[in-house]
Amino acid sequence: EESVEVLHWWTSGGEAAALGVLKDDLAKKGVAWKDMPVAGGSGVQAMTALRARVTAGDPPTAVQMLGFDIKDWAEMGVLGNLDDLAAEQGWDKVVPAALQDFSKFDGHWIAAPVNVHSTNWLWINKAALDKAGGKAPENMTELFALLDNFKAQGITPLAHGGQPWQDGTMWESVVLSEGGMDFYKKAVIESDPAALGGDTMRKVFDDMTKLRTYFDDSFSGRDWNLSSAMVIEGKAGAQQMGDWAKGEFLRAKQVPGTDFVCIRFPGTQGNVLFNSDQFVMFDLGDDEKRSAQLKMASAVEDPAFQVAFNTVKGSVPARTDVPDTAFDDCGKKGMKDLAEAAAGGTLAGSLAHGHGQPGAVKEAIFDVVTQHLNGQITTDEALKRLPEAVAAAK
Amino acid sequence: MAFIEIDRLERSIGGNHILKGIDVALEKGGFLVLVGPSGCGKSTLLNAIAGLQPPTAGDIRIDGQSVLALHPSKRDIAMVFQSYALYPNMTVAQNIGFPLEMSGTPKAQREDEIRAVGKTLQIEHLLDRRPGQLSGGQRQRVAMARALVRKPRLFLFDEPLSNLDAKLRVEVRAEIKRLHQQTGATIIYVTHDQIEAMTLATQIVVMKDGVIQQSGTPAEIYNRPANMFVADFMGSPAMNMLPGQVAGDGRHMAPDAAPDRLLPLPFALRVGRRIVFGIRSENISAEGNGVEALDLPVEIVEPTGSDVFVWLRLGSAHLSARLPATSDPQLNENLRITMDISRAVIFDGESRERIDGAGH
Amino acid sequence: MAFIEIDRLERSIGGNHILKGIDVALEKGGFLVLVGPSGCGKSTLLNAIAGLQPPTAGDIRIDGQSVLALHPSKRDIAMVFQSYALYPNMTVAQNIGFPLEMSGTPKAQREDEIRAVGKTLQIEHLLDRRPGQLSGGQRQRVAMARALVRKPRLFLFDEPLSNLDAKLRVEVRAEIKRLHQQTGATIIYVTHDQIEAMTLATQIVVMKDGVIQQSGTPAEIYNRPANMFVADFMGSPAMNMLPGQVAGDGRHMAPDAAPDRLLPLPFALRVGRRIVFGIRSENISAEGNGVEALDLPVEIVEPTGSDVFVWLRLGSAHLSARLPATSDPQLNENLRITMDISRAVIFDGESRERIDGAGH
Amino acid sequence: MSRNEAAIATAAGPGWLNRVVIYGLLLIFAAVYLTPLFVMLATSFKSLDEIRGGDILALPRDPTIEPWLKAWGSACIGVTCEGIKGYFWNSLRMVVPAVLISTMLGALNGYVLTKWRFRGHKIVFGLMLFACFIPFQSVLIPMARVLGTLGLSNSITGLVLVHVVYGLGFTTLFFRNYYEAFPTELIHSAQMDGAGFFTIFRRILLPSSAPIIVVCVIYQFTNIWNDFLFGVSFAAGESAPMTVALNNLVSSSTGVKEYNVDMAAAVIAALPTLIVYVLAGRYFMRGLMAGAVKG
Amino acid sequence: MSHPAPGLKRGLQDWLPKLVLAPSFALVLVFVYGFIVWTAVLSMSKSRILPVYKWAGFDAYERLFAQPSWYMALKNLAIFGSLYISICIALGLMLAILLDQRIRIEGALRPIYLYPMALSFVVTGTAGKWFLNPGMGIQNTVRGWGFESFTFDWLVRPDMAIYTVAIAGIWQASGFVMAMFLAGLRGIDNEMLKAATVDGASTFTIYRRIVIPLLRPAFLSAVIVLAHMAIKSYDLVIALTGGGPGNATELPSTFMYSYTFTRSQMAVGSASAMIMLMGIAAIMVPYLYSELREDRR
Ligand SMILES: Nc1ncnc2c1ncn2[C@@H]1O[C@H](COP(=O)(O)OP(=O)(O)OP(=O)(O)O)[C@@H](O)[C@H]1O
Ligand SMILES: Nc1ncnc2c1ncn2[C@@H]1O[C@H](COP(=O)(O)OP(=O)(O)OP(=O)(O)O)[C@@H](O)[C@H]1O
Ligand SMILES: [Mg+2]
Numbered sequence A: 001e002e003s004v005e006v007l008h009w010w011t012s013g014g015e016a017a018a019l020g021v022l023k024d025d026l027a028k029k030g031v032a033w034k035d036m037p038v039a040g041g042s043g044v045q046a047m048t049a050l051r052a053r054v055t056a057g058d059p060p061t062a063v064q065m066l067g068f069d070i071k072d073w074a075e076m077g078v079l080g081n082l083d084d085l086a087a088e089q090g091w092d093k094v095v096p097a098a099l100q101d102f103s104k105f106d107g108h109w110i111a112a113p114v115n116v117h118s119t120n121w122l123w124i125n126k127a128a129l130d131k132a133g134g135k136a137p138e139n140m141t142e143l144f145a146l147l148d149n150f151k152a153q154g155i156t157p158l159a160h161g162g163q164p165w166q167d168g169t170m171w172e173s174v175v176l177s178e179g180g181m182d183f184y185k186k187a188v189i190e191s192d193p194a195a196l197g198g199d200t201m202r203k204v205f206d207d208m209t210k211l212r213t214y215f216d217d218s219f220s221g222r223d224w225n226l227s228s229a230m231v232i233e234g235k236a237g238a239q240q241m242g243d244w245a246k247g248e249f250l251r252a253k254q255v256p257g258t259d260f261v262c263i264r265f266p267g268t269q270g271n272v273l274f275n276s277d278q279f280v281m282f283d284l285g286d287d288e289k290r291s292a293q294l295k296m297a298s299a300v301e302d303p304a305f306q307v308a309f310n311t312v313k314g315s316v317p318a319r320t321d322v323p324d325t326a327f328d329d330c331g332k333k334g335m336k337d338l339a340e341a342a343a344g345g346t347l348a349g350s351l352a353h354g355h356g357q358p359g360a361v362k363e364a365i366f367d368v369v370t371q372h373l374n375g376q377i378t379t380d381e382a383l384k385r386l387p388e389a390v391a392a393a394k
Numbered sequence B, C: 001m002a003f004i005e006i007d008r009l010e011r012s013i014g015g016n017h018i019l020k021g022i023d024v025a026l027e028k029g030g031f032l033v034l035v036g037p038s039g040c041g042k043s044t045l046l047n048a049i050a051g052l053q054p055p056t057a058g059d060i061r062i063d064g065q066s067v068l069a070l071h072p073s074k075r076d077i078a079m080v081f082q083s084y085a086l087y088p089n090m091t092v093a094q095n096i097g098f099p100l101e102m103s104g105t106p107k108a109q110r111e112d113e114i115r116a117v118g119k120t121l122q123i124e125h126l127l128d129r130r131p132g133q134l135s136g137g138q139r140q141r142v143a144m145a146r147a148l149v150r151k152p153r154l155f156l157f158d159e160p161l162s163n164l165d166a167k168l169r170v171e172v173r174a175e176i177k178r179l180h181q182q183t184g185a186t187i188i189y190v191t192h193d194q195i196e197a198m199t200l201a202t203q204i205v206v207m208k209d210g211v212i213q214q215s216g217t218p219a220e221i222y223n224r225p226a227n228m229f230v231a232d233f234m235g236s237p238a239m240n241m242l243p244g245q246v247a248g249d250g251r252h253m254a255p256d257a258a259p260d261r262l263l264p265l266p267f268a269l270r271v272g273r274r275i276v277f278g279i280r281s282e283n284i285s286a287e288g289n290g291v292e293a294l295d296l297p298v299e300i301v302e303p304t305g306s307d308v309f310v311w312l313r314l315g316s317a318h319l320s321a322r323l324p325a326t327s328d329p330q331l332n333e334n335l336r337i338t339m340d341i342s343r344a345v346i347f348d349g350e351s352r353e354r355i356d357g358a359g360h
Numbered sequence D: 001m002s003r004n005e006a007a008i009a010t011a012a013g014p015g016w017l018n019r020v021v022i023y024g025l026l027l028i029f030a031a032v033y034l035t036p037l038f039v040m041l042a043t044s045f046k047s048l049d050e051i052r053g054g055d056i057l058a059l060p061r062d063p064t065i066e067p068w069l070k071a072w073g074s075a076c077i078g079v080t081c082e083g084i085k086g087y088f089w090n091s092l093r094m095v096v097p098a099v100l101i102s103t104m105l106g107a108l109n110g111y112v113l114t115k116w117r118f119r120g121h122k123i124v125f126g127l128m129l130f131a132c133f134i135p136f137q138s139v140l141i142p143m144a145r146v147l148g149t150l151g152l153s154n155s156i157t158g159l160v161l162v163h164v165v166y167g168l169g170f171t172t173l174f175f176r177n178y179y180e181a182f183p184t185e186l187i188h189s190a191q192m193d194g195a196g197f198f199t200i201f202r203r204i205l206l207p208s209s210a211p212i213i214v215v216c217v218i219y220q221f222t223n224i225w226n227d228f229l230f231g232v233s234f235a236a237g238e239s240a241p242m243t244v245a246l247n248n249l250v251s252s253s254t255g256v257k258e259y260n261v262d263m264a265a266a267v268i269a270a271l272p273t274l275i276v277y278v279l280a281g282r283y284f285m286r287g288l289m290a291g292a293v294k295g
Numbered sequence E: 001m002s003h004p005a006p007g008l009k010r011g012l013q014d015w016l017p018k019l020v021l022a023p024s025f026a027l028v029l030v031f032v033y034g035f036i037v038w039t040a041v042l043s044m045s046k047s048r049i050l051p052v053y054k055w056a057g058f059d060a061y062e063r064l065f066a067q068p069s070w071y072m073a074l075k076n077l078a079i080f081g082s083l084y085i086s087i088c089i090a091l092g093l094m095l096a097i098l099l100d101q102r103i104r105i106e107g108a109l110r111p112i113y114l115y116p117m118a119l120s121f122v123v124t125g126t127a128g129k130w131f132l133n134p135g136m137g138i139q140n141t142v143r144g145w146g147f148e149s150f151t152f153d154w155l156v157r158p159d160m161a162i163y164t165v166a167i168a169g170i171w172q173a174s175g176f177v178m179a180m181f182l183a184g185l186r187g188i189d190n191e192m193l194k195a196a197t198v199d200g201a202s203t204f205t206i207y208r209r210i211v212i213p214l215l216r217p218a219f220l221s222a223v224i225v226l227a228h229m230a231i232k233s234y235d236l237v238i239a240l241t242g243g244g245p246g247n248a249t250e251l252p253s254t255f256m257y258s259y260t261f262t263r264s265q266m267a268v269g270s271a272s273a274m275i276m277l278m279g280i281a282a283i284m285v286p287y288l289y290s291e292l293r294e295d296r297r
């Protein structure tokens, strides 16, 4: 019988359950699911395992992948072609162009996008916010004022987990907030040295230094979900995190708007930094396997699956033609923001999640951001090092 | 009051009685050799004297004072171990100097003394080597030097020669003897080797199973062993022992192995008494020709160059005899021998203790 | 044609010449003892015969056929090692049976033969034990049994007794002798021990630095040593050697140590020739009283029980003499001795070879 | 093992004071070494609420074995929710042949390198020993290539091969050091008795190698059981070993962290090696003394 | 008896040992030395995400040595390595000496010191991360006991985090070192210690002057084992800190891994692997040489 072997890092909790939907769906179509989970921060270990499999000449059928990794692999010429299926199902029309950038290579479909996450969110404990006046901050100044208020309340103002990708996630939101979408594109996407070392960037790093003062002692190395738990339990006032954090709040039986508030990171309303999980189909040179691959790709793009998966995962569908009725308030807001941004050209790939720059550049930026946030280098040094590191990593 | 007095010393380890009431007295300048089969407690006794293993009961006095409460280093005793126990990480000079260093002797003086003792033992040229680069005999001398340099009031030697080959053994043995004579040191010496014991000792103590069997001069031990164990243990080849019964006039014995070949006794005993007749091989000769001569068939001939040992059959028993190197006994033919009965030793058949001529 | 013929055998390891052209011939049923100082190549020679280390040149023939091309197990040779080399994980019976098992002897027959050889060597009661549970002497017998059970045409023994204590040594030595006499086996035997060599051998080969010094019967080796090395090596204490110069009538020697004390020679030599006069301690006695008697001061007295060894000073040299146990020489006093000149051995001062009386 | 009896008993000051200090120090260190294990065990028996609020060093208030059951049989790893038990068996299926083969090869190599020396044996040994020290990250890609060529990619057999190859250096070292001290006379004797190369090995050496086999097996077992890098690179998926599954369980990026389940799974993963160390620790020491580590 | 072809038989016997060794040796040659060559080739290629064999000369090495984080990794290795080796040895030696004093409960204590070695990094890291975290772990607990000012936050302080990694490493390996020293201690001739006692040396002096010098071979073994573990330390860092905070705990091994696999700079990663190999060779080759030059024992 037909089977698909799927390499992914959604190993537990809601993600695995969401993936279970796909597995069951495929089972109904007579395609067996061979699971190949490899956990570890945004797929680091998974990519190692993948490299080993590809080098061995035995790639898995489908691989969960992010952003520039897809381009890198496509460049190696090892991916399959989904053009026929995409044409048949009209993916070109329903998938936002910014996403298509990553799902296509040389004009050919090579991956099936599952979802769209966006990273520039702020999650606030409603009770704490109410105590502070109940008004959501709309720019950095208001944010600092709110955090000061939280501090006065005796709680940790900002729950943050000190891992490079979390530092990076916060940094890109601040970049977007201070410089707007154009600056973000210029500095991050185009990695313009002047922008990377300029005055706006100085403001960004100054903000980061200031934000650092609102963390608790044990932020370093903490997993993001533990930080979310602090907000949920009222030990902390807010957390900057992508929309996957919502899952934590929902699982703790919290209701958006009642127990917690989801807003775009202050100063970034109308802009969306996204990342999208996609299933990349490897070229296996075997018709039977290819047929299973296509069945899987088709199942992934099935609107019903898109709803089922994304309601669980906290993300929004990769297709824009999916009704939002099944989603909660935050989800609805996310879908609306995404559609607007896609239309208005204010949709850009998230650096921290592999959609802004290739891995090498991303890690190089993380190096500087993380070291700066941890006080290992000064702002001046950071401004000098950032363009250098980016140039060196290219 | 003797210089060293060991008084009803006992030691048990985990319920095992190793030493069962040892009494020893040794004069200043004496050379006491402790012999006995393996495991009889010789090392245990030495360790107790050195203070390395505390006794369970009894006392050890040196020069009239009990040393039991003293730390080993405070007893003023030096010990030479079977394995020499040289410190492999130090040079010979450092090895010899170690006890002096421990006692705080200044460096200059230490070097003088090391050189002096090195001269005595002819190891001056080895002072800069490490123990690993020495031969067995040289190591032995270094170990001795390390003991000597302290000028202790008592030396303990635990089988110091057992690792050497036969030739070297003879040489080092002579060296130890000379040393004792030159320095007049008091020495307690453990060995398995009978020749060593006989040639070195002024006093021999024979032990068995933690009990002293006999204590006396070498001549006493060899010629008048207290019991069959001592007689058998000392001497090579072992003393010929023939169990039998006093017969005839009480001055002869009928050996069990050949009841019709009566052997003369050195003194008269009650007829019918069970005894063991002992005679050493060097006290049997093929020269005499008297009435008491025996004609016995030769079973084995062992010429050693300096002597010829023959093994003779007496009924169902064997007798060894030492003949001069020049003699030429023929295998399986009869040899006429005589025994020097005055040197025969008689043991009681029951108690296995020696019977003294005086007591008849 | 002898049974074993070793023909100009050589072996070098990494540029080192260990064996430098060894020639040996041994008759069937012979007992050849190989002696020599440590490192002279004895084990190397044995290993070459066994096939464990191939020679670099020369040939080894058994019964007229070269065995060089044969694997050790095909040479029909058994070897008893110094450490006995018993397999620690097998019982005594399994150890003894191992060579039979390897040659494919059926189990039932194997057991019979094990029992038979066990009986001969009196180790029947030990068959189920492991080597670790045996005493040194018992191990030695098991090793022998393992060699015997194969009924090989040649036995090799590499210092089989050196791990035993003196008493046991004497016993096992006698046992080996008896075995040789009973079975008529051909044996090559390595030892350090002079007594062992003398008592066991029908033929002794003395080696030094990979070269044979002398080959002959025990009596030849002991009484007519080919050179000073052999004379010194065989015998304990070592032969007294006095270098000097033929003087007077050519029948006396002036020893360098005391030129005025002329010593008689067994035969006449050219006056002025440099020679070494050798005499063994047992050939010096305190009994004679002739003109050639010497009065020498006693330096050391070593009573061994069976004898008394004295060390006498002759000018700047020393002489050892063996006296009967009954004698009582006094330290530092003069002792009148005579030498049995007929047994003295004379060596050339240059070549260090023995000078034969016949050649004057 | 009563050593230095004299040195310690009589040497310095009042004996009991010394003993108290020695035992005190030893026990303090024992406590420090044990703490992490204690925390893991205690946590694995606590409920999630208790963990969030509580003291990590406290004993569980209401012990529950729920986390253990879940970790073993029902925790979700990927899309299957059958706990780690399947992976546990994967690990066993990998570890047993890998340990046996590498030990066996090591023993044979040690045997040849000490008892059947040939010109250049030292160089061969040196090259094999140096292999112990290469960083494994650098061989991942070439190894993947070779495994793929052999058709062993993503299989337990492939993992066994990898572990055998990279365990050889140490096992050879262990056996070489051990056999170095093994009397060559025994080999000679057996040769004369008619035993061949393998017979000598099987009948003479192997039965006497128990201490070093224990050391080797413990060492290899621990290393292979605990390996993650090779496991994740060459056998992710259904044939994944225990460590990969554990990692999937504990370091998933989203979702509630069930620390008690994580800890229970961690302890389960560590259990075989722990048991091996505790049960065979004595033989391990004996083997070390017998020359596995020169000292 | 006739032996048809004795020469041939001997021949087989002579070849057998080499035949037995050959497979292992071949495996090592291919899988170790072949791969080293392969890595060397990669380090001079333009490989990024997957191996490509386009010559790039020493470009990767130049880029490697232009990376500040590479120097950070080297510096961290120096700190971590020296602390790890010296403290493991000191602690292992101390425990071994203490355990050698006729300790009744030795049998129970030994496995306690040894067991950390038995744990996988996934386990150790999970526990350690939690345990050393100021907010949840030991600092929190001790504060809970009433020592409000107790601070142990090294894990989250960039300047101290590498020491935390060292602590965890020491916890894991010192028991093994202890076992090595204990084995060495047990091998020392008892008579030597008695001799030193009789010579008047105190317990302390006996250890300082006699026992510890005699443990030289054990020291050497320990240093070699620890050095290679320090250089290869990867699991520990990844599990405990992931290289952070910042890149404060980056080591060459994590550097190599991340450049090769997450940053798609395979050539640079391979270059760093080659540098690491050279470092290891610099330690190991002299050791192997001295070890194998003369036949010990
Ligand atoms: N630590 C110990 N525990 C139990 N028994 C011991 C201990 N040390 C020695 N023994 C026993 O004490 C007895 C005497 O031992 P000791 O070493 O004194 O014998 P020895 O006469 O010196 O023997 P050898 O001549 O073989 O050296 C032996 O039976 C031995 O088994
Ligand atoms: N494998 C080897 N490599 C180099 N030299 C060796 C080797 N084996 C032995 N020798 C040398 O060969 C010489 C003869 O050794 P052999 O073992 O034959 O001496 P031996 O006469 O048996 O000595 P011993 O009486 O001590 O047993 C020695 O000098 C030894 O150092
Ligand atoms: Mg003893």
Ligand SMILES: [Mg+2]
Pocket: C042, C043, C044, C158
């Ligand atoms: Mg030899």
